[in-house]
Amino acid sequence: MNNQKNSLKFIALSGTTDVTENLYVYESGNDMMIVDCGVGFPDLEMPGVELVLPDFSYIIRNKNKLRGILLSQGHDDHVGALPFLLKEVNAPIWCTPIVTEFLKVKFKDYRVRNYHINTFNPDKDVFNIGPFRINPFRVTHSVPDTVGFAIDTSQGRIFHVAEHKMDQTSVDGMSFDIPKAKSLAAQGNILCLMSDCLGSNEPGFTPSGVGIEENMFKIIKDSRQAVYMTAISSSIGRFQQMINVAQRVGRKVVLVGRSVQSKIEIAYNLGYLKYLPNQIIDFKEAEEFRPNQIMYIIAGCYGQIGSSVYRLAFDEHDRVKINPGDTFIFSADPGPAYSKESEDLIVDQLTDKGVDVHYYDLNEGLHVSGHGGQEDIKELFKIVKPKYFIPTGGTIRYMLSYEKLVVSLGNRRENVFRLKPGESVVFENGNAARGEKIPVKEVLVHGYGIGDIGKVVLEDRTILGKEGVVVVGIEIDQNGRLLGQPETVSRGFVFEQKYGEVLTEASKALAEAMKRNRLNDKSSIKAEVIKFLEKYFYDKTRRRPMILPVVVKI
Numbered sequence: 001m002n003n004q005k006n007s008l009k010f011i012a013l014s015g016t017t018d019v020t021e022n023l024y025v026y027e028s029g030n031d032m033m034i035v036d037c038g039v040g041f042p043d044l045e046m047p048g049v050e051l052v053l054p055d056f057s058y059i060i061r062n063k064n065k066l067r068g069i070l071l072s073q074g075h076d077d078h079v080g081a082l083p084f085l086l087k088e089v090n091a092p093i094w095c096t097p098i099v100t101e102f103l104k105v106k107f108k109d110y111r112v113r114n115y116h117i118n119t120f121n122p123d124k125d126v127f128n129i130g131p132f133r134i135n136p137f138r139v140t141h142s143v144p145d146t147v148g149f150a151i152d153t154s155q156g157r158i159f160h161v162a163e164h165k166m167d168q169t170s171v172d173g174m175s176f177d178i179p180k181a182k183s184l185a186a187q188g189n190i191l192c193l194m195s196d197c198l199g200s201n202e203p204g205f206t207p208s209g210v211g212i213e214e215n216m217f218k219i220i221k222d223s224r225q226a227v228y229m230t231a232i233s234s235s236i237g238r239f240q241q242m243i244n245v246a247q248r249v250g251r252k253v254v255l256v257g258r259s260v261q262s263k264i265e266i267a268y269n270l271g272y273l274k275y276l277p278n279q280i281i282d283f284k285e286a287e288e289f290r291p292n293q294i295m296y297i298i299a300g301c302y303g304q305i306g307s308s309v310y311r312l313a314f315d316e317h318d319r320v321k322i323n324p325g326d327t328f329i330f331s332a333d334p335g336p337a338y339s340k341e342s343e344d345l346i347v348d349q350l351t352d353k354g355v356d357v358h359y360y361d362l363n364e365g366l367h368v369s370g371h372g373g374q375e376d377i378k379e380l381f382k383i384v385k386p387k388y389f390i391p392t393g394g395t396i397r398y399m400l401s402y403e404k405l406v407v408s409l410g411n412r413r414e415n416v417f418r419l420k421p422g423e424s425v426v427f428e429n430g431n432a433a434r435g436e437k438i439p440v441k442e443v444l445v446h447g448y449g450i451g452d453i454g455k456v457v458l459e460d461r462t463i464l465g466k467e468g469v470v471v472v473g474i475e476i477d478q479n480g481r482l483l484g485q486p487e488t489v490s491r492g493f494v495f496e497q498k499y500g501e502v503l504t505e506a507s508k509a510l511a512e513a514m515k516r517n518r519l520n521d522k523s524s525i526k527a528e529v530i531k532f533l534e535k536y537f538y539d540k541t542r543r544r545p546m547i548l549p550v551v552v553k554i
Contacts, residue, residue: 007428008155009435010194010390012419014040014054017395019198020077022162023054024392028154031130032065034091035149035160036072039080040442053081055422055440056088063089067130071095072162073146074102074234083110092116094129096136096145101266102234122147123177135184138177139164142370143234144272145174150184155427156191159184159384163196163393165206165372166379171213172237172272181383190386191427195377197391197402202373213241215365216329219358221249223327226291230301230309231331231367233259236267238331239297243275246295253280256320257299257308264297283319296320301332302339303346310342313349324354333360333367377405388432389416390425468493469546470503470537472510472529475554480525482514483554493537493545506536522551 008028015022020040026033040052059066069091071079079099083106093115095103100119107115120127122136122145133152140146141163148161168175199206220227231238239260246253253275255261264280267273286294298320300307311317322328328350334340343359350357358364371393372380381389389411391402399418406416417425417434424435473487488503513532519525529549538544 006154007426008153008158009424009426010158010192011058011424011435011438012390012392012421013058013438013440014421016392016399016419016423017421019393019395021052021054021081022078022393023081024160024194025059026132026151026153027062027065028131030065031067031132032059032062033067033129033132034059034069036078036162037069037081037085038075038077040077051080053084053443055443056085057440058438059085060088063091066091067132069093070129070134070149071099072148072160073141074099074143075232078162079103079106083107083112086112086115090114092118094118094120094127094134096120096122096147097270098143098145098236098266098272101270102263105262105266137180137184138174140167140170140174140176140370141165142232142237144172144236144267148181150181153191153427156189156430157184157187158191159193159195159386161193161195161380163198163371164376164380165199165370166376167206167208169208169210170237171209171241178383181380185384188385190384191430192388192390192425192432193381193384193386194390194392195380196371197377197394197398199369199371199373200377200391200394200398200401200405202369203375204373205375205379206369206371206373209237209241209368211365212238212331212368213244216241216245216331217248219329219364220245220295220327223356224292224325225323226326227251227295228298228312228322228326228328229295229331230298230329232301233257233263233299235332236263236273239264239267240273242295242297242331243273243279247276247279251293251295252278252286252289254283254286254294254296254320255280256296256312256317260297260299260308291323291326301330301343302334303342303344304339305342309346313346313353322350322353322355325356327356328358329366330357330359331366333369374405377402378409381406381409381411387415387430388425388427391416391418468543469548470506470533471548471550472507472533474514474525474529474549474551476525476551477554480519480521482511486510486514486529490545493543502537502540506533506540509536522553525549525551 011025013023013025018040020038022036022038024035066089097119100117120136122138126135135150136147139148139161151158151160166176229242243253255264298308300309303310312322334343347357347359358366389406391399403416407413422438422440425432426435468491470488470490470493475483477483486507488507490503510532517528519528526549530547533547
């Protein structure tokens, strides 16, 4: 019984077969700790869905064990689900200064009031979350104050490095603290490394972003009209480069979009971002300057519907308008799943307007990944020298490539655990084995609804979007006999003025079929109507509209 108490369970509730929704659980006896709590984003088969949440069911069932939530960085795929979790559980949070300020804004937006944040300094602080002792250390990523953790557990020391690259020239001045990581690993016998696998197919080291500033300067130094730039709203180092370039070419900066405005203000107040007091101006002040004296830093780099970039491209923004001859720079590659389609749409829209657009496919050195390549990953392996490995933050193919990197350095393939959502590893007496699988599902957010739509609803939405709907009105008498002819109305199926005969002939054919198959109860009639018309329309049009029968007894 005592051995079971002292065993350690690691559960990947999500964040292993996708690059988002990072949520990991450490459990030992009657104590539990969460590392990261991120959102996912809808794919093309999720019409109307705004966010995808991890499944919190296991945490809620065991909330009496929860001692705290530990956060590695400030991107939404690591912290964005916290407002939803905190509505179900009450647990203290540990994070770095910039993440603290990001969360305060987010919690205010979501009206989360009952929370407690412990802000730590990764250069010197050591702290406990229940029985887990945490030694943080800085790592390089695309948002400042990103950290890795050396976690002392009942079974030994574990390293958890959610995302990293080994860059020693980080533009935000917060490079990977290699000496501290080596010191924390120097005790030897590191039990396990949980780390980022997203760059495991990329040869070499991920390059530094230092050169991006000069590449931006070369593009805009001769621009004679307004300049627009966009990046991920938490890419503080990239915003510093944009502001530096604006100062070099004598342009004032206008911030467009609340996410960009709030995050730049937070970074400035913390001293993570620097600019002259009169460098950034508001819309009203901008009216006093010519377009060639202004640079706009605008939110919505992935072209999300409703974002500032999207509204600008489609002339829907109420504060700023783009014109032919303006310059637009995307300093972000499509990241989340399916973001390329939306970003491509914006690039085409801007290009069609006569805007000089600089984007990912042109390979002009305007973006570098925040994730390490193969050599960054192997360097981390060499520093930590763990017995076991768990890849996180990628997909199945990246996990396999990560495993191959582990083996290439002389480690055993059996010591790599590629986990799917809900799967776990149990550590006991210095050894690791697969544990039980926790049932998990995707939780979809749509408006005020959380988890109230599922696969069936999404399938219906997809059919409606692709194939349309046909509503069939049917009147029957008390004996189930058809009165008159069924009436059909379609939306999104066929253009009725041109193809109305398809609907007319379908009504006639349905009437004949109903006369042959005398059914009395409404449910049987509806089922028969759906079956008949689905086949009829497919035979005639090779389409499968949704059929909605309305049966009225007279």
